[in-house]
Amino acid sequence: MWTYILRRLLYSIPVYLGIVLLLMACLRVNDPVAGFLGKGASEEAYQAKKESMGLDRPFVVQYFDFLRQLVTFEFIKVPDEEVTASEDGGAAVLRSRGIESWSQEGRTVGQILRESIIPSISITVPALCFTLLISIVIALLSAYYRGRLPDKLMMVSAVLGMSISFLVYIIFGQYWAAYLLNQKLELEFFAVQGYEPGAANWAHYCLLPVLISTIVAMGYDTRFYRAVMVEESGRDYIITARAKGSTKRKIMFVHMLKNAMIPIITRVMSTLPFLVMGSILLEMYFNIPGMGRALLDSIFSNDFPVTQMLVAVFAGIFLVSVILTDVFYALVDPRVRLS
Amino acid sequence: MSADGKLLELQGLRTYFYSEEGEARAVDGVDYTLMKGETLGVVGESGCGKSVTALSVIGLIPSPPGKVVGGKVWFKGRNLLELSEKEMQEIRGNEISMIFQEPMTALNPVYTIGNQIIETVRLHQGLGKEEARQRAIEMLDLVHIPNPEARIDEYPHQLSGGMRQRVMIAMAMSCDPDLLIADEPTTALDVTVQAQILELIGDLQSRTDMSVLLITHDLGVIAETANHVAVMYAGKVVEYATAVDLFAKPRHPYTIGLFRSLPDFAAPGERLQAIPGIVPSAFRFPSGCRFRTRCPLASEQCAREEPPLVPVEDSGEGHTLACHFPEEALGL
DSSP states (O other), X not given: OHHHHHHHHHHHHHHHHHXXXXXXXXXXXXXXXXXXXXXXXXXXXXXXXXXXXXXTSOHHHHHHHHHHHHHTXXXXXXXXXXXXXXXXXXXXXXXXXXXXXXSSTTOBHHHHHHHHHHHXXXXXXXXXXXXXXXXXXXXXXXXXXXXXXXHHXXXXXXXXXXXXXXXXXXXXXIIIIIIIHHHHHOOOOSOSSOOOOSGGXXXXXXXXXXXXXXXXXXXXXXHHHHHHHHHHHTSHHHHHXXXXXXXXXXXXXXXXXXXXXXXXXHHHHHHHHHHHHOOHHHHHHXXXXXXXXXXXXXXXXXXXXXXXXXXXXXXXXXXXXXXXXXXXXXXXXXXXXXX | OOTTSEEEEEEEEEEEEEETXXXXXXXXXXXXXXXXXXXXEEEOOTTSSHHHHHHHHHTOOOTTTEEEXXXXXXXXXXXXXXXXXXXHHHHBXXXXXXXXXXXXXXXXXXXXXXXXXXHHHHHHHOOOHHXXXXXXXXXXXXXXXXXXXXXXXXXXXXXXXXXXXXXXHHHHXXXXXXXXXXXXXXXXXXXXXXXXXXXXXXXXXXHHTOEEEEEESOHHHHHHHOSEEEEEETTEEEEEEEHHXXXXXXXXXXXXXXXXXXXXXXXXXXXOOOXXXXXXXXXXXXXXXXXXXXXXXXXXXXXXXXXXXXXXXTSSTTOEEOOSOHHXXXXX
């Protein structure tokens, strides 16, 4: 198992190198410095900016320097970490302080990452857990009552739920659950928008987006999981289990669920990278300073170092989650041998 | 157990399936009897209702779309069709077990074979974990799986088809059932393995006095193992006899046709004779005798009245036949 994980990690290195190469090339097609400074900038300012990022160096040098920043985790450094590395000043000091943002003066990529990851995760992770739990239970019930009234009701509401636009939920959620509730009942339970750190504030700011995200995802997931369950319930081993006198409940939860976990895991794992990245829509509408917004903001403000680093980090997370998917497979399905 | 030695008696069993096309009368009035300790072979073409009959006995007809709509299934003095689901769960795997055609898919791929046998034992015999494991090892040994202590922790995909069928048999036998329903147990296996599996079932049967309901389309398998034979066609039993009588003197034109289509029973140099036509759809059976559309003896009477299953006068005891022309069939 461990050798398998190690080997997969080694295999993904060339893939990652390729991704980084592509990313850096793409971001340099249009001169990022010119884009940031605009047409009116002086030649001196242009050159200074270029040198400060090391963009005047050959591409190969930049490539390896960028890789170094990734490998040494320089990208998560924040400026208040004291500089101890070198005395000769200049670039060395600058670099060991982390990678500075262009548009947000004095802030580093590390700071932006650290500050935006918590709000993102505090919405995406609970939303995933709720969605997973609720939709698996509904799917099981639905498969159990297949073709009968409870199944039909659940499936109709699932289709209904997923047919309504995300934006409708956001707008009505904000209006009814947050605004009207506050007005009529003088209850300050849901915030219309905004974010404050801390567990005590979580329900106030994050619960509404989490619920919306859950409701939206549930329709799709329930239908998918139900299809998986229905398919499993038609398998031969289910008849065998019934023929040996297993109870219906035991067949569902012992025999069927473990088999159904295989496709379910694939689906959940494929959403993992987006947990970190956050939901851009929700973060925009609820004004939550998460990762998705950080990336979007950096793109709109031509903040080249932030964009480049965030994309590279996401790509890394994506690769790791692909490996994790395979590892989970092996844990659930004995037919998959990781050797 | 009824005094006359009958373990299982089917009376007019009817199982229909309902779909948008209408009503499919998959099993439409089946009668047969299985004596204690004996083997009853049920033969017939695909789709004649032999498997559906067996699933009706054990109460595993998928519902919807299927439904047992009539008849009685007497097992040890009780009508199984009147029992609740809970009572049936206690009988399944315990007094009646079943093995299936596809050993490759009939075992749950994500649990070890030991786990699956232990589940059966614990369900019905209330054994502790360790005892149940011991019992499972014994059972694997009983079905001649080498090195059962190690094999018990293997997964189905690590075993060959024959081995898996042995595991299925071990599982079915683990609670000493009175009746083993074997639904085409050897169809998916290699010929050499087929013989081993049949031998194993016969061997276990002689040790435990268990009855076997053997469903197959292979008359060779029937010849080797069965005491009685029920020949099914289009959801009905058309002929029922001891294996000896049936093989010596088949009386139904369909049974005769089945034998004619086998190389073992054809005269040397003679061409094999196929039964013309195909099995009629369960949605639209012909009127009267259901075999008449393919029968060389078919007459107007066959289209008018359905022949009842009645004893044959000039044959062994218990030989019953559903044909209007028992004498003429002899000349075929």
